[in-house]
Amino acid sequence: MKLIDLNRDGGIGANSLYVQIGDFHLVIDSGLHPKKSGRQAAPDLRPLQGVKLDLVIITHCHLDHIGSLPLLLRDQPDVPVVMTQPSRMLIERMLHNSANVMTREREEKGTADYPLFTHEEIDRVAPRLHGHPFSHAKKFPGARDDIEFILHPAGHIPGAAGVEIHHKNRRFFFTGDVLFNVQRILAGAMFPTARFDTLVMETTRGVTERTPGQARSHEMIRLVDTINATIQRGGSVLIPVFALGRMQEIMAILHDARKFNKLVEAPIFASGLGLDIADLFDQVARKTGAVHFTRTILKDLKVRKSPRDLVPGKEPPQPGIYVVSSGMVVENTPSYTLASCLAAQPKHSICFVGYCDPDTPGGRILATARGDSILFDAVNVKVKLRCQVEKFELSGHADRDELLEYAVQSHPRSIVLTHGDPPARAWFAEQLKQQLPRTKVVDPVPLQQYQV
Ligand SMILES: [Zn+2]
Numbered sequence: 391m392k393l394i395d396l397n398r399d400g401g402i403g404a405n406s407l408y409v410q411i412g413d414f415h416l417v418i419d420s421g422l423h424p425k426k427s428g429r430q431a432a433p434d435l436r437p438l439q440g441v442k443l444d445l446v447i448i449t450h451c452h453l454d455h456i457g458s459l460p461l462l463l464r465d466q467p468d469v470p471v472v473m474t475q476p477s478r479m480l481i482e483r484m485l486h487n488s489a490n491v492m493t494r495e496r497e498e499k500g501t502a503d504y505p506l507f508t509h510e511e512i513d514r515v516a517p518r519l520h521g522h523p524f525s526h527a528k529k530f531p532g533a534r535d536d537i538e539f540i541l542h543p544a545g546h547i548p549g550a551a552g553v554e555i556h557h558k559n560r561r562f563f564f565t566g567d568v569l570f571n572v573q574r575i576l577a578g579a580m581f582p583t584a585r586f587d588t589l590v591m592e593t594t595r596g597v598t599e600r601t602p603g604q605a606r607s608h609e610m611i612r613l614v615d616t617i618n619a620t621i622q623r624g625g626s627v628l629i630p631v632f633a634l635g636r637m638q639e640i641m642a643i644l645h646d647a648r649k650f651n652k653l654v655e656a657p658i659f660a661s662g663l664g665l666d667i668a669d670l671f672d673q674v675a676r677k678t679g680a681v682h683f684t685r686t687i688l689k690d691l692k693v694r695k696s697p698r699d700l701v702p703g704k705e706p707p708q709p710g711i712y713v714v715s716s717g718m719v720v721e722n723t724p725s726y727t728l729a730s731c732l733a734a735q736p737k738h739s740i741c742f743v744g745y746c747d748p749d750t751p752g753g754r755i756l757a758t759a760r761g762d763s764i765l766f767d768a769v770n771v772k773v774k775l776r777c778q779v780e781k782f783e784l785s786g787h788a789d790r791d792e793l794l795e796y797a798v799q800s801h802p803r804s805i806v807l808t809h810g811d812p813p814a815r816a817w818f819a820e821q822l823k824q825q826l827p828r829t830k831v832v833d834p835v836p837l838q839q840y841q842v
């Protein structure tokens with residue numbers, strides 16, 4: 391198998407891998423870098439010049455995996471795109487939202503090459519996007535060579551898949567983003583335990599040690615306790631979330647707490663995209679059973695759309711629980727504005743429930759000591775950080791020991807590290823060298839070709 395990482399920055403960015411198996415040409419994922427802007431946020435597609443792709447496979451619908459898909463398809467007018475059935479139900483909404491965000495950014499910041507694609511273009515490529523059931527082998531004939539693929543449930547978010555590919559007597563496996571643990575609305579990953587020739591694995595949590603006593607159930611209780619204490623002292627709670635997956639997971643947790651009278655009364659707010667995705671989850675649940683979520687959760691909680699008239703740096707007009715995107719509190723998002731509103735007052739809380747890149751505003755809030763200054767430069771607000779800041783171990787990614795264990799049991803001839811910051815990849819590289827001394831471990835340099 392030949393492999394080129396098209397994610398020009400390495401790390402967790404615009405995830406996209408160009409893979410050549412025999413004479414079969416394949417791209418897995420086509421993401422958009424969450425912290426970059428313009429054409430630089432998309433993968434570098436130069437290695438695909440003159441290549442006619444046979445297939446594109448999407449692992450799941452987070453934007454760092456799909457956000458540049460229409461761009462990729464522009465130069466590949468015939469290639470089909472496959473994904474799981476839940477992903478097929480979610481992908482168009484996510485892409486349309488991405489086009490909206492890019493258009494807004496062009497207006498606000500003058501980013502010249504945004505939007506990278508239009509709503510019309512999404513509609514035009516939609517007939518080429520195909521849903522495929524989980525765990526069913528599918529033979530796929532290319533122009534000059536054939537493969538067989540199977541999409542395995544990867545936990546993480548509804549629709550997320552690990553991709554197994556067979557070619558002649560070779561087996562390859564791509565984990566995508568994976569969580570082995572059960573979440574409130576989603577079963578954990580069910581990955582094959584076979585021996586692979588090549589394993590391509592995510593490494594998001596390579597520097598996060600497993601902390602004893604932080605079982606998910608305990609963390610859920612601690613989250614609800616923190617919310618209750620904040621509301622009771624007259625404060626508001628910000629829970630920054632990804633609109634896809636994390637938002638609905640938190641709502642289901644709040645719903646359980648409310649059902650057992652463990653959650654105080656307070657208005658609950660969410661962003662528009664999160665509410666739309668919740669509706670789609672309701673449909674996914676009824677059609678495929680791949681997620682445990684119903685619209686009644688939001689109805690029972692009386693969730694409302696987050697107010698649009700928040701003024702950066704000022705108290706929100708209504709105290710409450712704000713479950714809004716983005717998860718990493720990036721600029722020009724509801725969670726960013728709200729963080730600037732809550733940061734200065736000790737009565738408020740910001741509760742992080744997922745991964746935050748250290749180089750994002752969310753990462754900086756986590757790294758700032760209480761009483762130190764923090765700058766929200768995009769809205770020109772500088773305050774002393776005095777609100778309560780908590781981090782909860784409710785990550786959507788497998789912890790490093792579980793992933794390492796999975797890699798070791800599958801005993802591949804080679805392992806390719808993806809989707810992690812350099813120190814995270816380095817930890818995996820070091821551990822794998824010790825535990826699988828005969829396995830070739832590749833931490834790919836972007837745009838270089840590897841034979842694995
Ligand atoms: Zn993801």
Ligand SMILES: [Zn+2]
Nearest residue numbers: 452454455567
């Ligand atoms: Zn990802």
